[in-house]
Amino acid sequence: MLDSFYIAWKYISYNRIKTAVLVACVTLISFLPFALQLLLNGSERQLMSRAVSTPLVIGAKGSALDLVMNTLYFGDERPEVISMQAANRIWDSELALPIPTYTRFKARGYPIVGTTLDYFDFRGLNVESGRNLAVIGECVVGARAAEDLKLKPGNSLVSSPESLFDLAGVYPLKMKVVGILEKAHTSDDLAIFVDLKTAWVIQGLGHGHQDVTQLKDPTLVLKRSGTNVAATAKLYHYTEISEKNIDSFHFHGNTDIYPISAVIAVPADEKSGTILQGRYLGKNETQQILRPAEVIDGLLQNIFRIKNVLDAVVSVVALATVMAIVLVFALSLRLRQREIKTIFKIGCSRLTIAKLLAAEILIIVAASGVLCGIMLTVVNRFTNDLVRMLFIA
Amino acid sequence: MIFVHSLHRWLVLFLFLLFSGANAGATEASLNVYVVNYPLKYFAERISGPHVNVTLPVPPEVDPVYWTPSIADIGAYQQADLILLNGAGYAKWVSKVSLPRSKTVDTSREFRDQYITVKEAKTHSHGAEGQHAHEGLAFTTWMDLSLAAKQAEAIVDEIVRKRPQHEDLFRANYRSLEKELLALDSRIKAVVSPNHTIPIIFSHPVYEYFAKAYGLNGRSVHWEPDQDPTPGQVAELNKLLESHPANWMIWENTPIKSAVDVLEVMGIKSVVFNPCGNVPPEGDLLSVMKDNVTKFELVFH
Numbered sequence: 001m002l003d004s005f006y007i008a009w010k011y012i013s014y015n016r017i018k019t020a021v022l023v024a025c026v027t028l029i030s031f032l033p034f035a036l037q038l039l040l041n042g043s044e045r046q047l048m049s050r051a052v053s054t055p056l057v058i059g060a061k062g063s064a065l066d067l068v069m070n071t072l073y074f075g076d077e078r079p080e081v082i083s084m085q086a087a088n089r090i091w092d093s094e095l096a097l098p099i100p101t102y103t104r105f106k107a108r109g110y111p112i113v114g115t116t117l118d119y120f121d122f123r124g125l126n127v128e129s130g131r132n133l134a135v136i137g138e139c140v141v142g143a144r145a146a147e148d149l150k151l152k153p154g155n156s157l158v159s160s161p162e163s164l165f166d167l168a169g170v171y172p173l174k175m176k177v178v179g180i181l182e183k184a185h186t187s188d189d190l191a192i193f194v195d196l197k198t199a200w201v202i203q204g205l206g207h208g209h210q211d212v213t214q215l216k217d218p219t220l221v222l223k224r225s226g227t228n229v230a231a232t233a234k235l236y237h238y239t240e241i242s243e244k245n246i247d248s249f250h251f252h253g254n255t256d257i258y259p260i261s262a263v264i265a266v267p268a269d270e271k272s273g274t275i276l277q278g279r280y281l282g283k284n285e286t287q288q289i290l291r292p293a294e295v296i297d298g299l300l301q302n303i304f305r306i307k308n309v310l311d312a313v314v315s316v317v318a319l320a321t322v323m324a325i326v327l328v329f330a331l332s333l334r335l336r337q338r339e340i341k342t343i344f345k346i347g348c349s350r351l352t353i354a355k356l357l358a359a360e361i362l363i364i365v366a367a368s369g370v371l372c373g374i375m376l377t378v379v380n381r382f383t384n385d386l387v388r389m390l391f392i393a
Numbered sequence: 394m395i396f397v398h399s400l401h402r403w404l405v406l407f408l409f410l411l412f413s414g415a416n417a418g419a420t421e422a423s424l425n426v427y428v429v430n431y432p433l434k435y436f437a438e439r440i441s442g443p444h445v446n447v448t449l450p451v452p453p454e455v456d457p458v459y460w461t462p463s464i465a466d467i468g469a470y471q472q473a474d475l476i477l478l479n480g481a482g483y484a485k486w487v488s489k490v491s492l493p494r495s496k497t498v499d500t501s502r503e504f505r506d507q508y509i510t511v512k513e514a515k516t517h518s519h520g521a522e523g524q525h526a527h528e529g530l531a532f533t534t535w536m537d538l539s540l541a542a543k544q545a546e547a548i549v550d551e552i553v554r555k556r557p558q559h560e561d562l563f564r565a566n567y568r569s570l571e572k573e574l575l576a577l578d579s580r581i582k583a584v585v586s587p588n589h590t591i592p593i594i595f596s597h598p599v600y601e602y603f604a605k606a607y608g609l610n611g612r613s614v615h616w617e618p619d620q621d622p623t624p625g626q627v628a629e630l631n632k633l634l635e636s637h638p639a640n641w642m643i644w645e646n647t648p649i650k651s652a653v654d655v656l657e658v659m660g661i662k663s664v665v666f667n668p669c670g671n672v673p674p675e676g677d678l679l680s681v682m683k684d685n686v687t688k689f690e691l692v693f694h
Binding site: 091099132133134136138195197246247 | 492493
């Protein structure tokens, strides 16, 4: 038997291109359905576990999926903003704990999530090194984001401008990294957490600048009257919140109407959750309340429907590939008639010839199996990232 | 017979140990409450007695409204079981730190529609925002003693939520506190109302709620009790007196003699009405307020 494998190996080595094509075909056709299944399992696990652990999400009326993806996975979707009054409304109802989130800005490609300290307790997030948020201008970084950006407590991180060409826009804020979170194996690992007020400072709703009424430099004053001082555009706005200038930071107007993306509501019990849901059913209601598990379940149903179509396509392609491979072998046998005859004439039995051909097929199938295994291991290793890239981002 | 006797002893000992163990397990941890000023500390302590450990980490010589906490202080607030805020913009640091909302109670939120807005005298403009003033809120809400009672009510509600097993005691303590606050409120009204239009000067703009609640005819200046008045401040006061001929200035703390002398030359007498934002050296909030009212009788007699 070993001899048969030796001769088959020699034949395969000689016909490299034909063998490579055959191995590639068999590998791909066996890899595709397994990889798809892995990804779907991964997406179901990742999406559902977070959705199930988030009881209710409140946001502006519009795409339910966009709202849930932005609130739970900090995706690039931008649901319509609501105001802090939405969170206060839940607080005043005493039916649930409101956790506002504001996910709009990024820093070096990672989402900046503005929220309150309750978010960390709710998700069970612990600080691995450094400390939690204490004053505005600070940030706590998710484990993966910190790893990728090589950040540790004491470093700083600058928020990215929303548009490169918005020269008159908001100044980026240099945030102080005060803590790195423990790995949670969720979207929280890839986020940069700041206090809601810091997110408003990034947006320009809160800012710090020199005391306009005390300006000595005449080039900073456009007009000064008894009751008003108008500053020029030269007035320096602080781009970093430090111990020295924190007192100059202020918010204009009523912070109750400041924007947030959504509110995660954690009801005291099931009954409170149901009563709260009932309060958003009015005709003139501008907000929607969602159970993320239901929204994600709907998304997964669609993915599974697509998966069924893909399975059918893969089956047809697999059948065609198998038939093509059979054809390749049949043609190959016809081309090798003289060679087989020669082997027969030098004394090999028909069984030996069959063994030789079987050994060739076995080697090709085994090589494809190994290759497919390696590829599946790679996919398995990066399932979370691939799921994020394909279904979340 | 001896065996039965000894068995009884063992049984009694076993039951004693069992119950004493159960009682030890049932000892509740004291509720750890952090507050931002003394009136809230006083209310929380009056209501909850020994069941709550109330901390005001502001040094006694500092006015809590202008105090800035260190990172360690903020950490202590974050770790507390309950954080009592005064609301109405009291203590600017609160708007610049991260506190867990689930543990935080804004004791004046219930009457936020009664907040008093104060504007900076001078507006300014920069950037695209146009002309604006940094509006603020008057923050000494407890100076209106009926509002103080409402703040105490917000505290009792939250403490009862955290320790429902002592509800009866907490509610009874609150009712007693409310009664005292409202009695004092009535006494101030009785003292002030016959002559409430008498013009008075407040040394600092911290009496807005007090003036509104009791209908006082007061105007504020910015004089510090431990500093000599500058010529500018004296000129400003003289100008104010033209339209507001007051004979009394109300101080937060005992003013230095030179300031009192300057005022006396202008025909203005001084009297202290301590808002009691921090722990008083002697007495408590109510005794300080009672003392304030007694002094006030001089002004409105």
